[in-house]
Amino acid sequence: MAESTSSGDVSYPVVNGNSPVASHIKSEASRTGDELRDLKYSRTTPSTRAATGQPLTHYHSLLYSLLSWERPRATAVSYATVVSFIIAARFFPLLRWFFKFLYVALGFTAALEIAGKTVMSQGLASSFRPRKYYTIPKDSIEGVLEDMEQLLDFFLIEFQRILFAENIVHTVAAFFAAFTSYWLIKILPLWGLSLIAVTIAYMGPLVYINNREEIDAQIAHIQSLINAQANEVKDLAGQHTARAKVLVKQYVDEYSNKAHELVGTRRSASPEMAKVPSPQIKAEPSSPEPAVKQEDFPEAPKAEPVSESVQEPQEPKPEPVLAS
Incomplete structure (x- = not known):
């Protein structure tokens, strides 16, 4: 039964253990506990694989269950827990x-x-x-280590899937998130940026689920525009490439013809060039020749020369002059 207490002109219902409100709260609490328990002990590995064929971790299915609001009570509790922890770390x-x-x-x-x-x-x-x-049981330690390994693999695999553009939408979204965070970190503290990121991560899928048709239509329209622009750019690139090929071929043919003409001219001019005497090139002596050679001196006679008497010429005597 629900009783009411009055405070002035306003009456407030008093909830006891048998009232419908209390039973509704208990049922909601039990459902929330069941969802949290199922989420905690669910170790299902998703059937989908990465582009490389590698299996995904059970944290992929866990995160998908949280962010897709399949279990709304568990998702709301996890969001409130994360936000409370951020605020407590900031103010306490x-x-x-x-x-x-x-x-x-x-x-x-x-x-x-x-x-x-x-x-x-x-x-x-x-x-x-x-x-x-x-002490901590060995099974518990192995379970914790396995969970840590799965969690690290989850972050590493997701980072590589985004980096190598396995899904272009996720890559573009991550780019805008990183670009926005780069500028917001200059004016916002770390706890404020973390609070905004958690809110977008939880509320973004909820907004998409409630407006799926309109958002999908806008995404399809944007993709069609991007594809049209890409095809136009591809056609322009093909036209410019074909034009460049034609120009290159024309220049190559022109230069090859000029080369053939030059070679033919040289061949026709070669017989006439043979008739022209080539200038003689004097070879420089390797060593200087002596100025006086042995051949310049006569050979000495082998027989002794015979002495000959040389008669001196006599001077004519003057004739006597007769006196008259």
């Missing part, structure tokens, strides 16, 4: 609180132990010591 000193809790707990334990040994000769903190210290 969580790290300081952690260290404060740590030193208070350790100080309380040390004081309790010292007081017990002083008063009762027995430590109080050590009396609560378990017989065996708690």
Whole structure:
């Protein structure tokens, strides 16, 4: 039964355990818990594969289930959790609180132990010591490590699929996201940018699901425009390529004809060039010849020369002059 309490002129319903509102809240809470439990323990690997044929991780199906709002309650709870964590990390000193809790707990334990040994000769903190210290089971460690491996593989595979344009729409969206983040990080703090990114990641698919037909029509129209422009550019490129080929062929033919004419002219001029005496080129002596040669001197006679008497010419005597 629902009772009502009045405060002035306004009455408020009081919800007890048997009211329809309480039962509705309980049913919603139970459904939310079931969805979260199913989402937590779902390890289904998607049937689709990457372009290289590699199988995807179960985090692909998990993220798709969250962002596609297949389980709206679980998606809403995850979104509220992430937003709460971002706001808490911004406005609350969580790290300081952690260290404060740590030193208070350790100080309380040390004081309790010292007081017990002083008063009762027995430590109080050590009396609560378990017989065996708690450890992490090996199966749990292997499960956590496997989940970490799957999570790292998820991010690595998705980054490569976006980088190598497996889906051009995702690549273009990632480009705009990175470009916008590059400019927004200059005017927004990191927590504000993270809050905007999480909100777009969760609310973007919801907007698309509610307006699927209109958005698909706009995307198809944009793709048709892009294809038309691409075909036009391709045709223009083909025309320019064909024109360039014709010009290149024309220039090659022209230069080859000129080369043939030049070669023929040289061949026809070669007989006439043979009649022209070629200039004699004097070879320079390798070593200078001596100025006086042996041949310039006569050979000496072998027989001794015979001496001949040489008669000196006599001068004529003057004739005597007769006196008259």
